[in-house]
Amino acid sequence: MAGIVASIKVKQMSDVIIDGPNVAHAHAHDEHHGHEHHEQHFIMKYLFSMDHKIIAKQFLITGIIWAIIGALFSVFFRLQLGFPDQTFPIMEKFLGEWAKGGKLSNEFYYALVTMHGTILVFFVLTAGLSGTFANLLIPLQIGARDMASPFMNMLSYWFFFISSIFMFVSLFVQTGPASGGWTTYPPLSALKEASMGSGVGMDLWLISMALFVVSSLLGGLNYISTILNMRTKGMTMTRLPLTIWALLFTAVLGVLSFPVLFSGFVLLIFDRNFGTSFYLSEIFIGGKALPHIGGSPILYQHLFWFLGHPEVYIIMLPGMGMASEVLSTHSRKPIFGYFAMIISLIGITVLAFLVWAHHMFVSGMSPFLGSIFVLMTLLIAVPSAVKVFNWLTTIWRGNIRFTVPMMFALGFVSLFISGGLTGIFLGNSALDIHLHDTYFVIAHFHIVMGVSAFFGMFAGIYHWFPKMFGRYLNNTLGYIHFFITLAGAYLIFWPMHYEGIAGMPRRYYDYSAWESFRHFTSLNGFISIVSIIVFFAQLLFVFNFFMSIFKGRKLLTQNPWDSPTLEWTTPINAGHGNWPGEIPEVHRWPYDYKDDGNGNDFIPQTVPLKPGEEAH
């Protein structure tokens, strides 16, 4: 792999603005390596690129496209939920037969909620989030020229791409895409007789997800080996920024749990196509008794949630890491409790594997087993609480600059608190009995792993956009985007808690026949209207994103946020290989926000300790 790194084009220094300590390096390098420069073809440079920075952008842009599709689906089904007795001809334009006369069919309603969940959980908040920021930040922040295996890294993206194609195609098959919920519990997902979406759509879903697991494993193994082996001189593990720690544990979670999901899918494929009975037993459907005996649908739930729960943390941890970084940088103050943050990350990672069955308290699982999972689940609240208190103390007595990334990081903490606390209800089995599968659950997980994770992602995008594209995102639009999204998120999900406490079940197409739930109709309408507004605010962000790539204000300094971490020592628009000269050496921890004696309030990681200065 060293060969690949060495032969990569390094962007000519003449069109790069450099300041700071690297100037000397850069010029020395220019003379030395100038003759290696050769133009790469567009396809190799932007499509089949092995540069981690390009791959990060590929993940991000694919993720954005998926996010628009997933969010649009939620607008469609929110229209149905909010206004069940009205028709929306515009829906027919998008969905054709599935929304005849502008009325969403119940079958396609279920397809939409299923795809919304699948897309957002896996394609956006796993691939789009980890894929983007692990790729972008790991080499840049640890001081490496690229990933341990740039080729595997490229494969990781292309497996994700093929997986995306399969999922996208499944939207257009005649029987519709998978429609058994994003958890695809058998027997519903296993039997073609049980639902239209359990036909070809489900096969495509399984193929797509299997490829997705491959992509995720290729990426994860790469991230772990890069972090462990390729840190620059002086970059000990305890000098890593918290983003890297978080991305490391994210990858560990993925590598250990995705294979279990894969095995669950393989058994499901067998049950669907080859007559096995892993999950099926004593079923009478479509007018006849099926031959399957002895399987257990609960087995699938165990296999699914063994990934499914760590998956929640796969989504949360990158946001936590980035929020830590952003809060510290824009408060001009070191992250409080660096080691406590790492230990709590370890705590969350270990416990994440021991809580999965809290999704199954009412599945018929042994109540004794349930009590153990209650204990483990509430235990995981402790490291989460430690993180929140550390974030609060980080901004305490800071010198806070309300940049757009900082706003999103603050929003992240607010939402994480709100969504985390409702987890204490659901993790306690006696309360979960009533709240299980109601809108309370929807409100809980949308706030904590939906919106909060998105806020972490937005904080990251606004913070590192200048690193990615050498330009800024537009600030004014960023602030508008922030306030509409934060207010919208609370307006949408806060009232849903009440619906859930009133027992309103999730995944219902229409509540008007229910004496117990129909008095929420006007509230549902309100929620739908807000969600449409929030949807357009996201489009505004997408617009800002793509416009700013080409038209945004140009970056004039190498280190726009005055951040001490390594990624800001690379030139603006760094080429493949990141540092034109030698990789800088690291001498201190990443959060030295103190007077450097020259009027700056931070000391970069590359600056040696002064005589008599205490290392962190």
Place this chain on the structure above:
Amino acid sequence: MSGFIAIALILLVFIIIYQIAKASELAMILRGEEKVKASTNRLMAWLLMAFFLLGLYGIWECHELMMPKMLPDSASVQGVQYDSMYRVTVIVTGIVFFLTQALLFWFAFRYQSTEKRTSFFFPHNNKLELIWTTIPAIAMAVLVAIGLRNWVSMTSEAPKDAAIVEIVGKQFNWIVRYPGNDGVLGTRDFRKIDDANNVLGLDWKDRNNMDDIISANGELHMVVNKPIKLIIGSRDVIHDVGLPHFRMKMDAVPGIITTLWFTPRYTTAQMKEITKNPNFVYEISCDQMCGKGHYAMRGTVVVETEAEYKAWLASQQTYYAINNAPAAAPADSASVAPTGSEQPAEQPGNNNQTIVKQ
């Protein structure tokens, strides 16, 4: 065509907003970047504070609007435990919520960047970490203790005198079976199921089945203040018996028998008075996604006095008698045998019966 125009319009609006936003940034550079940055910073600090205060008002307003729509007091004895535990959890998490959110927004406002301010270098403090590890741990331990005590009592064995009723889910309705005079549910086999005359696949060789009753309209009858144990099953996919008024819920899983027991506190008639709603009815909601008719898989519960229950039971015919009488010969079964997924509201079994309209 109108769709294209709409999209073009949206795009146009975005471009206009973007240009205005960009112009404002250019103006900022002209007016002096540092000065504008400082004023933006102040503005954002105030806006965040305003958001927090408006948010508090919104929470109060939402609470006022929603409280009248909440469920009445638990209709089961076990649900009373749920209600009190729920209240304790709301108080604990509520305190933490308001405290941490207030700190977050206050710190953000109080420590906004100014020219004079320098940040306080405060990288760690083990005593603080210890405090805020221990306190949540203790709070969690208390909640776990309350939770497990209730969990153990809710999932314990049903009392010996509990009435036994079987409830079986299928796409997309519930079938309810009462054990009849012998108090025993006879055996059933999914291979014997026939939608025309044996919806549960009762084994007619088993004498215990002879007096079993399958309620005609799928109603689940129970006696007030008498424990009832539900034997829960499913014919096809996973369903879930959701009883929000009783704070109870249990999955119905094909191939596995699950159970659930509780003691109803109020009859349906009493509940109509409590809620002041003459249309009040206890509903069974399916709480596990089961296919396209999931949202319409509605069952009803009737809680009544012992005397009313006995009178109702006496009016019921045994399932055997209904389906093995000469009138219900296998010949006419073909015409009514519906396939599982045709329509949400189909009949369980006998063709003379109607189920709750959905």
